[in-house]
Amino acid sequence: MMTNLPKTAAETALIRQFAGLQQQGVFPPDTQRAGFLPSLPQRQAAIAALGAHGLPTRRLEAWHYSDLRRLLPDIAAFSDKIDGVELPPLLAEAPVLTLINGRAGEAPNSGNKVFKAISLAANSEAETQYAGFDTELEDKGAIISQINTAFARDGWHIEVAAGNKAVIELQNIQNSGQSHSRLAASVGKAAQLTLIERQAGDNQASFLSFASRLELAEEAEVTWIIVRQRGLNAAELNRFQAILGQKSRLRLYVVNLGGQLVRQEIHVDLAGEGADFQLRGINLLAGSAHTDNTMVVRHLVENTASTEIFRNVVAEQAHGVFQGMIRVAQAAQKTDARMACNSLILSDEAEFSARPELEIFADDVACGHGATVAEIDHNHLFYLMARGIPEGAARILLIKAFVGALLDELPENLAGALHKVLAAWLESHFTAA
Amino acid sequence: MLEIKNLHASIAETGLEILRGLDLTVQDGEVAAIMGPNGAGKSTLSYIIAGREDYQVTQGDIFYNGRSVLAMDAAERAALGIFLAFQYPMEIPGVATMEFLKVAMNAQRKARGEAELKVPEFIKIVREATAGLEMDMAMLKRPLNVGFSGGEKKRAEILQMALLQPKLCVLDETDSGLDIDALKIVADGVNALRAKTRSFLVITHYQRLLDYIVPDRVHVLYKGRIIKSGDKNLALQLEQNGYADIIGAAE
Structure with a gap:
């Protein structure tokens, strides 16, 4: 080095x-x-x-x-x-x-x-x-x-x-x-x-x-x-x-x-004991933005739980990162830890790097992780367009649905405020026509 | 009026030709049925009329009210009044059905230069339409088609048709997966929309649906072409004798 x-x-x-x-x-x-x-x-x-x-x-x-x-x-x-x-x-x-x-x-x-x-x-x-x-x-x-x-x-x-x-x-x-x-x-x-x-x-x-x-x-x-x-x-x-x-x-x-x-x-x-951590991440990235989310969760005692879900939309030349490390200490039996990272990639130059890591020293735990990468589902797009929704607006609707789903667990006033923030971003970055 | 002339179309990805010189005319106010055995190209025809991009038209044309629609995307065709009731309606998680209906209705109104619907007016229209189809408004709070039963999905398609008030309705095997009670409700929904200015293209495998939605014309599709046309009696004849006679005569 x-x-x-x-x-x-x-x-x-x-x-x-x-x-x-x-x-x-x-x-x-x-x-x-x-x-x-x-x-x-x-x-x-x-x-x-x-x-x-x-x-x-x-x-x-x-x-x-x-x-x-x-x-x-x-x-x-x-x-x-x-x-x-x-x-x-x-x-x-x-x-x-x-x-x-x-x-x-x-x-x-x-x-x-x-x-x-x-x-x-x-x-x-x-x-x-x-x-x-x-x-x-x-x-x-x-x-x-x-x-x-x-x-x-x-x-x-x-x-x-x-x-x-x-x-x-x-x-x-x-x-x-x-x-x-x-x-x-x-x-x-x-x-x-x-x-x-x-x-x-x-x-x-x-x-x-x-x-x-x-x-x-x-x-x-x-x-x-x-x-x-x-x-x-x-x-x-x-x-x-x-x-x-x-x-x-x-x-x-x-x-x-x-x-x-x-x-x-x-x-x-x-x-x-009994502590519970839930992480929900939304990345809406465009231009040449570089956004790195790096997480380390340590389960230190028995009976703790964590779930981490990231939903990412990456356009243009943007690059997103999620590194998620879950560490389960030897004492932390009955840990329940789940991690997921789902990305929608909207351009050939856009990139999302996902690296989930599990480091488990206890033997009685339930831990899992998964990552998916996809484009906008063209069957969904066709269905919306067949109802007269122009392509741009249909894409915005599908992106909103993809990331917005993570807000469902929040109280209504908070979810509503965040939906507005997401919608404003989407409407300023994509044309609805 | 829908006029399809010598239409040849293949699957874009594989180049496999599905429609091989199809000619079809549907007059305003007419209910035309398309019948045919599996693999004849029935669903392909419905997708191509609606503007799905997985197919490539290699020859021929589709005219709607005298204008070729081939260069238009699905949304533009919908704005003209073309509607496809899907055989397998898409489940779209995260998009609430109500929200979808509002966006779709307003998009079409906008394309026609009309003002957006006010929320109370929109709710009233939806409430009336759901009542006619014996649907529960609560269902519309759920994501579009997600967790809907087969029958609910088909009713939701007819609901969309009732709300969007299209001029040409293509029904792709709307009867599949429906029990007889649901079939009657759906058929009643369709019949309620019959009008002098609205035409229907009813695609079906079985004659049963045509007992409830009685067609003016019946066309038999086989290997990508219309091989026989007639009135509603042609459907009854098919029910009794199967496709073999007609296919034999055409080949």
Whole structure:
């Protein structure tokens, strides 16, 4: 393996930008929101690790389909401009937490008793030392953690106390420039949280990293929906991590509708008996978008379950990736894990790479995976057209049906809002006539 | 008026010729039956009229009201008023039947330059049409044809026909898979749509359907050509004697 590749423009820029920021003294003091944001020594160690091993290449198994050295040739510079405005929330009733160009906005409704939301860079001392976010300095593949640790300056901390029920939308708006932020969420015993994570931006060049970490206490229930609507020159590295306690339940939806380069990592630990994780992913990819979804689910104890279903539609020269790793620890008997990945490929140059992996150390488990690739069924198309539906509209209807089916398990208002988002994307990318 | 002249058509993928010089005319308001043994080309004929792209027309033409339809795709033909009731209606998961009906009706209205249907008006029309076919509206919330029984699928086809109000209805073995009660309901549905301006091409294997949908003309299709035409008595004659006599005389 080659070790001394010359530094790319992007690597050089990251190292130089870090030095610049450090000199300007812009990183929050270590005492502030301790643990939620990295300390200066942690930042320095992270940038040193990045400098030492560089951006991952395809030689690294976890990045096989997404060679960052090649796909991230350069990165947008930091800018202090507040470029972007809050969007109307997907659910009208949801309070909105914003991050615009990486800066947290006002906390909504301070009188809210259902949940507590504190911006990480807010000028207050942390009540507790948070030890959640991993820095993973040794792992060459953990580049998102490392970049985020080096640069993260703001974000949100959300707490839903035991027995409470909250609906929140977080908007990370990045039109131009660069940002790195975090979201720490903890959901108490038997509490419920619906969190919509909007990752949005226009077609200017931008670069960001985002790390979220979610803890579910016993019997907590979380529906977490990542909706990505980024522009043609946006690069986003996103790491979602969740730890599930006893009998807790997490439904994670990832809806990818854009971005030039996207890596969505999903790390889930089923750490309490009876925990249940369901992942539903929708990729609608066009242009030359490269969207990588890489998941590692660890079944750590007995009687846990997970299902993962991805539905992908890939057009033009887009490339989608789903790497799904299910690890079943020796102690994790009676694990039930199912993974499926179905892709519709709409052009000769479009591509979807699916790599399911099972790593099982227990002997009494039910695990399975499957992947399919297809074109639009021409019998279905003929049937719709024979009823007078023009070809373009018939294709849109079939694509909507293919991906929309994954939303059926959601409450009606959420499913309805997401159906609209999908329809808007389809109608802007395909002609109905 | 539908006029098919010397139509030769083959399966695009294999080049196998199915229709070999077929001539057929169906006047406005006429109910024409096409009968024939297995493999005669009955379903192929229905698909080619509707505009399925798996077939290649190598010779001849299809005129509808004097215009050749060969260059039109299936949606354009449907907009002209051509409707195919499928022998095996397609199951389409994820597309709710109601949604499909609304999209189809509005697409045809748009093609004719009419305004889209308002939701209450649409529901009213569908409610009336389903009642006539003894269908349950609740069924229409389900994905199109998914989990429908054979009879339900055929009724759903006739429902679509009633809603879209086509001018030329091609019924491809609509009787197959139907018990006698369902057959009567479907036939009543078809008969209710008979009109001076609407013609039917009823493709069937058995004479039984023609007891309920009484044809004006009966054509016998064999090896891709019409080998005999007559009135409704021709169907009765076939029922008694089988195809052997007619085929023997033609060969």
